[in-house]
Structure formats: structure tokens, C-alpha cells
Amino acid sequence: MLPLARISSKDNKNKTKQLRIVPLFSTFLPPSTQTHFSLCRQLLQNEEMDNLIHYDSVPIPDEYRIHNPVQIRVFRELDELGDFDLSAVEKRWTEDYDYLLSRGYQLRPRFHPGWTPTWRGTNLSPVACEDSIVHYSESVIDAKRLQDGKIVAIKRIPPYTSETKIACMLSAPERLDDPMNHCVPVYDHFPDTRNPDGGSFIAMPLLRAFNEPPFAYVDEVVDFGLVYIHSQNVAHRDLSDGNIMMDGRVMYGKKGFHPSDQDMTAADVMILAKPKTRRDVGFVKYYFTDFGISSLFDDPSRPRVVVGNRAQDLEVPELSTVIPYDPFAVDVFTLGNVFKRHFLDVCTQLFSARADYKTDLV
Known part of the structure; x- marks a missing residue:
């Protein structure tokens, strides 16, 4: 039976592997597969749909090998069409x-x-192979x-x-x-x-995105160390969500996470990674990354201003290619925006919902 989804856990007692619910197996194929999916669906409509794995919990005999001839033919067609190519x-x-x-x-x-x-020349499912990612x-x-x-x-x-x-x-x-x-x-x-x-x-x-997995507790708000980088006369100039990351290895244990598909374990790309919370592991360190447009002011006689409008956070009012502005102030603004979006706004919604709930009880 062909695995059409990534596995999230394994029940050792009955050897049943739990799958994420996937209504169409194209979900885990490369994006270009959508072009050819009408062909695949036409082929599969002639078969018993019970042969497709699309339920929350199903047994997977013989691990990740394909035994259905039509499914084998579908994947061979896709392979020949180049859907798994680099x-x-x-x-x-x-x-x-x-x-x-x-x-x-x-x-x-x-x-x-x-x-x-x-998988080429075998009956292995491509989506079960690490090198299909x-x-x-x-x-x-x-x-x-x-x-x-x-x-x-x-x-x-x-x-x-x-x-x-x-x-x-x-x-x-x-x-x-x-x-x-x-x-x-x-x-x-x-x-x-x-x-x-x-x-x-x-x-x-x-590293991983600083908010993946999401924060579980209000007290997991972090200190990103902006004071330090400014003390070294460096203005980052792009302190947005994508350039703040964390070393999440301690949260994922020995199974780790796959570098290109970080929702999956490193050891088996069919199994969903299950992280511990930040509170469980005690300490997670966060990092500034990507100094591609950063400025170093190592000359005391040089004015601490810049020009330029390259940034991920376009809400910064000072950005200009003509009028010089203070990049250190921009760092404070952009990092503040990160806190606002991911912590303040979220916590405000939580506290507001809690207050509404208490009002309803009264």
C-alpha cells in the first residue's frame, strides 16, 4: 500500500503508523506535479479508492513500498515527466x-x-525517500x-x-x-x-525560525540582544522575522528535524518531528542572522547615518534612497515590530478573550 502522507507517530503495540490527514496525495508531491495531476486522477478513478491512504490512522504493511500497479505507474509517469528532477x-x-x-x-x-x-528502479514511494525533498x-x-x-x-x-x-x-x-x-x-x-x-x-x-514551533507560554518571550550588537557599532538594518532564528536542536532530541522540511524528523522524512516546549528544555538561544545590508561604523569620524530602502519590514518610515537616516533607530523599530506581531498582539488577543469569557460567565 502506498504511503501518501508523512507519518506523525508510531504505535509500537499494533504497528500502526499515524498519518496526517491528506485529502489528495498530490499535497506531498513537487509543485509542478499539479500540471499533471488531472492525468493521475483519471488513472486513479478507475481503481478502488480504498486503496489510497487518506485517513488519519492506517496500517502500512511492508514499510514504504508500493504494491498497487496503478500507483506504481502513476509515480513512474511523474518521474518520466521530470516532476522529481532538480x-x-x-x-x-x-x-x-x-x-x-x-x-x-x-x-x-x-x-x-x-x-x-x-526510488528509481524500485517499488519505493518517492515521497518516502529523503532525496525527494x-x-x-x-x-x-x-x-x-x-x-x-x-x-x-x-x-x-x-x-x-x-x-x-x-x-x-x-x-x-x-x-x-x-x-x-x-x-x-x-x-x-x-x-x-x-x-x-x-x-x-x-x-x-x-537554525530554525524563532517562532517555529510557536511559543507555548507567555513567559517564553525572549531577549534578542540588540544592545550588544549596537555596542559593537553595528547596525543590522533588517531585523525582521526572517532574520531572527533559534538553535532548536535541544527541542527536537536525537531524531532532530530535516533541514529542508523542518516539520519532519531527520532520520525518517515520513515522520512528523515532535518538539518539546521551550519551558521543557529550559534554555533556547536566539540569533540575529543575515548581515547582508548591515553597516559597521568603525570610523568615529564617520556620520552614523545611511541611505537605502532594502528591508523586509516596509513599515519603517525612515527608509529612503536619498535622505540619510539613523539605522540604529530603525533596528529598534523593526525589532519592536517583531515583538508587536508575535507577542503583544497575540497576548492582547488572549487576555481579551479571557476577559470576554469571564464577562460571559457573570
Whole structure:
């Protein structure tokens, strides 16, 4: 029987694996599959729909292998149509594979030159294979550090930015020892030799979005350490949701989470990762990332103002390509917006709902 969804847990007693409810199996296929789904549906309409797994709890015999001939044919059709092929973004990472390997970092099998999909020539379900998971980021990818097997994040830094300089400065050993420092550590950096215009790569911890999983308690609001970065004469200039991340490894235990599909475990991409709460683990550290448009004011005689309108938070009133403005004030505004959206607004709604509930009781 073909698994058409990622597994969320396993009941060892009856060997039943729990699946997330998925009304159509196309949910876990690459986006381009939608183009061909009418063909698949036409094929499947001729079969007993009971053969499809779309209920909350179903037995999965023989693990993740396909036994239904029509389902086998459907996936072969999709494979031949290129629905599981590498994207343009992924092909670029494949081109970097050998160079990154020479620097001591190995990308996942999907990015090996000459990659052959695990499921090809077998009756394995593609969605059950780790190397079917698509990677979407053109700037950051995970890799195994060969010296110790640690999974890290590799970021491609374009030329003509100060990101590598600023990130490495804030990651100096004497600065990392400061508990106020919430800037992402840089393990390693080296030139991007394939880019004729220059650029570099940096290796960092593998992180997650700061609010994934969501906060469970009001007291889990965090200290992001803005005072420290400003004390080092650095203005981040883009302190929005996407550039504040956390080291969530302690929340996910030994099973971890998959780098490209972080809802799933690292060990089995059919199983939903089940994190502990921040309160359960006691301490989770949060980091500022992405210093691509940051400014370092290491010259005391230089005015501490900038121009530019690049930012994820477009609510900042000062942004201008003509009129100079204070980037440190912008950092305070954007970080305040993060707190407002994710903490203040949420807590206000909770307290308001609680007050309404008490009023209704009266």
C-alpha cells in the first residue's frame, strides 16, 4: 500500500503508523506535479479508492513500498515527466558540491553530481525517500561537516557586501564568550571560487525560525540582544522575522528535524518531528542572522547615518534612497515590530478573550 502522507507517530503495540490527514496525495508531491495531476486522477478513478491512504490512522504493511500497479505507474509517469528532477536552484548547489567537499562540507545525496533517485528502479514511494525533498533556498543549504559529522548551514555570500566581514567580527572568540552576544556564530569562511565577481561562503549552525514551533507560554518571550550588537557599532538594518532564528536542536532530541522540511524528523522524512516546549528544555538561544545590508561604523569620524530602502519590514518610515537616516533607530523599530506581531498582539488577543469569557460567565 502506498504511503501518501508523512507519518506523525508510531504505535509500537499494533504497528500502526499515524498519518496526517491528506485529502489528495498530490499535497506531498513537487509543485509542478499539479500540471499533471488531472492525468493521475483519471488513472486513479478507475481503481478502488480504498486503496489510497487518506485517513488519519492506517496500517502500512511492508514499510514504504508500493504494491498497487496503478500507483506504481502513476509515480513512474511523474518521474518520466521530470516532476522529481532538480530545480534550477538545486542545480546550482550541485555545481558547488565538489568545491564544498574539498573544503570539508558534504551536501546531501540529492546534490551529488550524477545523482540517481533512491526510488528509481524500485517499488519505493518517492515521497518516502529523503532525496525527494526539494530545497528552495538559493543562498543557504545544509551540509555535513566531515571533521565531526555535525550538520551545519552553508551560506553563499554575494560580492560587494560586508556580510562576511561583519559576521566574522561579531563571531570572534572573545565576543562569542559574551552572553549578551546573539549574533550567529561563524564556524568557517572561504572564497566562492566559482563566482567570477568574487563572493564567499560561511558555515554556521543549522537554525530554525524563532517562532517555529510557536511559543507555548507567555513567559517564553525572549531577549534578542540588540544592545550588544549596537555596542559593537553595528547596525543590522533588517531585523525582521526572517532574520531572527533559534538553535532548536535541544527541542527536537536525537531524531532532530530535516533541514529542508523542518516539520519532519531527520532520520525518517515520513515522520512528523515532535518538539518539546521551550519551558521543557529550559534554555533556547536566539540569533540575529543575515548581515547582508548591515553597516559597521568603525570610523568615529564617520556620520552614523545611511541611505537605502532594502528591508523586509516596509513599515519603517525612515527608509529612503536619498535622505540619510539613523539605522540604529530603525533596528529598534523593526525589532519592536517583531515583538508587536508575535507577542503583544497575540497576548492582547488572549487576555481579551479571557476577559470576554469571564464577562460571559457573570
